Amino acid sequence: MHELSIAVELVQTVEEAARQANAASVSRVSIALGALSGVDADALQFAYDVATAGTLLEGSILDITAVPIQVTCSACGSITTLPAYVPLICGQCGEAAVRVTQGKELLISSVEVLDAAESA
Amino acid sequence: MQPRVLEIRKGILDKNDQLAAGLRTRFHQAGVYTVNLVSSPGAGKTEMLEQTLSMLRERGMHTAALVGDVATDNDARRLARSGVPVRQIVTGGNCHLEADMIERHLEDWNLNTLDFLFIENVGNLVCPASYDLGEDLRVVLLSVTEGEDKPLKYPAMFNSADLALFTKMDIADAAGFDRQAALDALQAVHPGLPCLELSARTQAGMAAWINFLLEARKAAISARDEES
Numbered sequence: 001m002h003e004l005s006i007a008v009e010l011v012q013t014v015e016e017a018a019r020q021a022n023a024a025s026v027s028r029v030s031i032a033l034g035a036l037s038g039v040d041a042d043a044l045q046f047a048y049d050v051a052t053a054g055t056l057l058e059g060s061i062l063d064i065t066a067v068p069i070q071v072t073c074s075a076c077g078s079i080t081t082l083p084a085y086v087p088l089i090c091g092q093c094g095e096a097a098v099r100v101t102q103g104k105e106l107l108i109s110s111v112e113v114l115d116a117a118e119s120a
Numbered sequence: 121m122q123p124r125v126l127e128i129r130k131g132i133l134d135k136n137d138q139l140a141a142g143l144r145t146r147f148h149q150a151g152v153y154t155v156n157l158v159s160s161p162g163a164g165k166t167e168m169l170e171q172t173l174s175m176l177r178e179r180g181m182h183t184a185a186l187v188g189d190v191a192t193d194n195d196a197r198r199l200a201r202s203g204v205p206v207r208q209i210v211t212g213g214n215c216h217l218e219a220d221m222i223e224r225h226l227e228d229w230n231l232n233t234l235d236f237l238f239i240e241n242v243g244n245l246v247c248p249a250s251y252d253l254g255e256d257l258r259v260v261l262l263s264v265t266e267g268e269d270k271p272l273k274y275p276a277m278f279n280s281a282d283l284a285l286f287t288k289m290d291i292a293d294a295a296g297f298d299r300q301a302a303l304d305a306l307q308a309v310h311p312g313l314p315c316l317e318l319s320a321r322t323q324a325g326m327a328a329w330i331n332f333l334l335e336a337r338k339a340a341i342s343a344r345d346e347e348s
Contacts, residue, residue, distance in 0.1 A: 002215055002247040010132045017128050027123045031132065038249040038276035085275040087308040096311030100279065106132045106250065112123040 003043035006106070007051035014111050015056050023113030025056050030063040034105035035085065041066065069103035136251055139219035143226075143254025148344050150231035153337035154239065156253050158277065159261035160270075161243030164287040166195045168261065168320040169240055173202035175330050182233055186225050187240040188217040195240065205229065216247035219254060236337065245270070249277040256340050257333075263288045264297035271305040278309045283316065285329070290319035 010029070018026050033041055041064045048062045069082045073090035079101065080091030089096050131137060147154050157165050169185060176183050184205040187195040196208035207225050209217060222239065231237075239255065241248045260281035262270055265288065271278040278284070284306055286292075292299070299317075306313050316332060318325030 005214070006132060006250075009135065013130060013132065013134070014128070017126055017130075021124070021126050023124065023126075036276050036279055038246060038280075085309065086272055088279070088311055096307060098311060104276075104280075108128050108130045108132060111126040111128055113126060114123050 003039060003047040004050060006039055007044060007047035010048070010108065011051045011055055011057050013108065017111060018056050018113050021113060022115070023056070024116040025058075025114050026060045026111060027114050028061045028063055028112040029057065029108065030065065030110045032065050032067050032105045032107040032109050034067045034103040035069050036100060036103040037106045039106060065109070067103055067105050070101050071098035072101045073098050133250060136219050139223060140252035140254040143219055143222060144256075146231065147237065147254060147256070150234065151341065152231050152234045152237050153333075153340055154237045154253075154255045154257070155333070156239045156241060156248075156255035156258045157261065158241045158245070158248045158258065158281070159243060159263075159287075160245045160266060163243070163261040163263040163266065164320060165240050165243070165261055166198055168285070168287060168318070169238055170199050170202050171320045171323065171326055172330065172333075173199060173204045173238070175326060176236060176333070177202065177204060179330065179334070181235040181334075183236040183238065184229065184234050185238040185240065186222060188221070188242045190215070190242060199240075211242060215242055215244050216251055217241050217253060218251050222253050236333070245274040245277045249274075249280045257282050257336060259283045259285055261285045261287050262302065264292040264295045268298050268301035269305050271302075271309045275309045278306060278313070281310065281313065283314050283332070286315065286317040288319060288321070289317050289324060290322045 014026055014029055033039060045062055052058050072079050073095060075095035075097040076093040078090060078092035082091055088098055090098050159165050173183050185199050186207050186209055187199060188209040188211055189195055190211050193208040196206045199206040209221050209225050239253055258281045260278055306315055316325060316329050318329055
């Protein structure tokens with residue numbers, strides 16, 4: 001249920017941008033999904049098909065790039081990428097004195113549109 | 121026949137984030153300290169909030185509460201027993217509160233008269249994590265019956281919180297609650313997350329929670345004054 005409202009929000013934002021760009025339809029939407037965003041990629045993919053029906057995005061591809069968790073350590077100063085949510089410790093020195101600097105994204109990175117003559 | 125690329129670097133939840141930022145500004149201008157309470161269903165948010173509202177009122181604070189539920193206004197009725205203004209947000213199916221719901225339900229409330237605004241979110245450890253409501257403090261409740269590894273199972277939520285509360289501590293022994301395991305789980309997903317323990321039923325730990333709130337509000341108000 002939750003991914004559906006995220007998908008609907010995504011579709012509305014992209015459709016508005018496509019209309020403003022005078023596009024006839026959208027062929028691909030690329031998003032960045034952080035590991036700590038709280039949104040599941042598979043569920044979002046499924047919800048996307050439902051949410052795009054009847055819109056300029058119908059039939060378009062949703063391209064999801066997973067963004068891993070990156071932390072900055074205040075103990076040793078390193079910036080490391082973590083392989084899993086837990087434990088949230090520095091990949092370099094193992095201290096828990098870290099701040100999440102990447103991994104919470106729910107971001108539209110780019111949109112591919114087709115103009116009238118090219119649309120099916 | 122090349123598709124055109126539109127460079128849009130936009131957060132999917134930008135609309136909510138913008139509304140939330142607007143609320144945050146309004147709250148700051150009115151001198152209100154806003155708290156978003158999240159937890160799984162049944163962790164004790166309402167019971168704890170009812171006690172909190174009464175105790176703050178006794179300390180001379182002006183408080184109000186918004187409570188979100190999928191159905192019924194039972195929680196608003198319970199909270200109203202504390203004597204402070206309370207409004208129920210019935211989501212009718214939505215599993216979390218969003219900034220626009222908060223904005224709508226604040227209509228005709230004079231925020232300038234409030235010291236604290238509490239928002240009791242829909243019981244859910246998944247979805248509310250992604251929705252900023254303009255709050256100053258996000259508090260996640262974990263009751264002693266839920267399992268010490270809850271934080272590990274819901275990393276986004278526990279990572280987004282500013283404070284954790286262990287609730288129903290009066291039945292911790294009966295529930296076989298492993299306090300250290302729960303604390304370790306919290307630290308694994310959110311190193312340095314402060315944690316308080318309480319029982320709304322026996323009032324154990326409630327005074328420390330109230331003091332935390334009063335101090336947090338004082339600190340926030342002076343930080344805002346320094347900024348302006």
